[in-house]
Amino acid sequence: MDFNHYNNDGFYDEMFAHDGKPRPACKALFERLQSLSEGDLVRYQQSAERALYNMGITFRVYKDNESVDQIFPFDIIPRILGDREWRRVEKGLIQRITALNLFLQDIYNEKKILKDRIIPKDVVYSAASYRPECEGLTPLHGIWCHITGTDLVRDGSGNLCVLEDNLRCPSGASYVLENRRVMMNTFPKLFSDLRVKPVSDYAGKLLDMLQYVAPESSYTPTVVVLTPGIYNSAYFEHSFMAQQMGVELVEGRDLVVFDGYVHMRTTTGFQRVDVIYRRIDDDFIDPLTFRSDSILGVPGLFQVYKEGRVTLANAIGNGVADDKVVYAYVEKMIRYYLDEDPILPNVPTYLCWQPGDRSHVLENLDQLVVKAANESGGYGMLVGPHATQAEREAFRARIVANPRNYIAQPTLELSRVPVICGDHLEGRHVDLRPYILYGRDIYVLPGGLTRVALKKGSLVVNSSQGGGSKDTWVVMDSGTSDGTQPAETPHA
Amino acid sequence: MLSRVADAIYWMNRYMERAENTSRFIGVTLNLMLEQQDNQFNQWGSLVQVTGDYDLFVKRHGNDTSMEKVVDFLTFDLTYPSSIYSCVRAARENARSIRESISSPMWEYINRLYIKVSEQARHGTPAVLDAQSFFTDVLLAGSLFNGITDNTMSHNEAWNFSLLGRMLERADKTSRMLDVKYFILLPSLQDVGTPYDELQWIALLSSASAYEMYRKRYGRIDPRNIVGFLVLDPGFPRTMLHSVTQAEISLHQISGTPLGTYSNLAEQRLGQLRSELAFSSADDIISRGLHEFIDSFQNKVNDVDEAIFKTFFELRPMPSGE
Known part of the structure; x- marks a missing residue:
């Protein structure tokens, strides 16, 4: 594979430094790729795609009245992180989750941070995802953010910043595990030479954490995964995680509340459930407390939860910390609760409810990214420089009508990685979503999911918007192998 | 589960x-x-x-x-x-x-x-x-x-439900094939032995992958023996008796109730059906009328299926008054 025509185009490239030389941690990968012919690489790519297809790691699309299963686009060239940088990311994430967890406990209980006027009261209470029902509630062990999938991006100079915290139901960890399985078949030799940090123990860590947060510790708690069902786009992940942990995957209709506990309906009668790893949003989880039209949830669940007789992971009410206006205050939270400087910075954020910020945003719509405060998944978003005049005007009207609901950020020059485009390589923009588990201690899955915007020039990496994924390798910075590269063939 | x-x-x-x-x-x-x-x-x-x-x-x-x-x-x-x-x-x-x-x-x-x-x-x-x-x-x-x-x-409860489904389906399908083919061949029963009929009977046995094993057991193609084999042979894995017997074993593995007794409607119905088959002979069946026999067999398989649904699958309401 010839890299002569590969160009950084002035962006920070994950594989190549500005002088065009491979970064130290990427040297072995670079040499391996160079030793392959274009045909080999395309063949490896196709065999990886076929493996994912046969494994049924697919989602369903409907066209011409026919449903077709498609795999999530996957690119076999891994994204590599050196371990020195990774250790800093890990520390930064642990610091951030610790502070966010303290924040959630605080605002639903003592509200010190509001009383000390570090964050304006109105900002918290006006967040659409703030749940007054959780006032006075302390989840078991005081843990709110059991599973987090933080989105990190690089700014133009290559510094990793936090773009979103995702403390509700972050998805994607299953793709990390399955992508890795495919990659180990695709590049077995390279893999063992580089001693890539393993990810396969994630399900075990997840189960340990879920058992740790169970209401009582005198017996082995019953853990289940709660899914909206097979039509949910993340269904594969729900079933994969349940399978890997060896626990039941339940739907709302499998669960019933009586005698103050949650039970599941089994072939031999009712069985008590202690911990629910729920992949249903707050709004739909209990029609008696939240949206009464929900048919996915479990009537009466919230009451049992409130009385401490079942654990929900993640906790209800976390969404308030995902609100994009509240996000802007996370650095302040870290200083306030931990008395530390943030290790991972936020992306600079303009808050449209503040008049000064608002006029700056309205004057610079063609340069900024505007986001709705309570949306995720790449929805409700304006990428100013790529938008039409009409789209910008539509957002202007929305901001003026409801300033609380909008924030703006500079258009980041997200870093790029090489991806296979036909018979050659081109740079595409990526982010990084590491996964963090908060139980007895805080564990960060090495690497995480690299999401890549496959459309040329696009900055939107979400799978719902044409994004794909890559395996992420955390390797020693020296990135050495012995330099000899015997031919290897994928096992697939 | x-x-x-x-x-x-x-x-x-x-x-x-x-x-x-x-x-x-x-x-x-x-x-x-x-x-x-x-x-x-x-x-x-x-x-x-x-x-x-x-x-x-x-x-x-x-x-x-x-x-x-x-x-x-x-x-x-x-x-x-x-x-x-x-x-x-x-x-x-x-x-x-x-x-x-x-x-x-x-x-x-x-x-x-x-x-x-x-x-x-x-x-x-x-x-x-x-x-x-x-x-x-x-x-x-x-x-x-x-x-x-x-x-x-693991050969656990889920595995036993697999076997139960597979065996009831198989019992039903073998009986249907036998029913239809036998009915077609019946008018020419006196002509058995013509090469064409022989092919038909072989096809019937092959439809249950049973041709070779039938030959080992009985040798000659004979309608009475074919009925005896496809309905009553206890050892061949696609016969009606074998399928129903395996289904019954799985059903009892699930509940833990000893064979020969029952603790729910599904076990009762399946037990009755299995004994009826196990204590029949090919002559009984043919003299009663094969079609009537199979028709009643299929209805009973449906009843068992319905009882399994009621016993294990139906979403029970929560216990009231507790």
């Missing part, structure tokens, strides 16, 4: 077994057609009768029971819920909803089978000779899937 999961496992296996049987029936009929000297008799119409869905076929295709129409109906017609494609799709949908309860190799195998059948469906019905290999593949897929199930999954 969850009632919903038990239900899905049971049906996943019934659908896989159904697809396998339909492939076998079509494969055998294709063979028969190639061997048949003249077109004195249309095999394809009787094949539709075996399914019990003749009316549905007539609604779609009228009385045109040509090979093309029948094979397409039984194989690829997604509006017909028991076509091979429909069955494999339903089996996969069930598997998809319980991926966490079955083993990964089971899921991957069923997924690959679905991909294969749906790709074939897009290309349309293959020509007769190519069709042979397609139907052989689907037929083998059933056994491969059962083998993967046996070898990669």
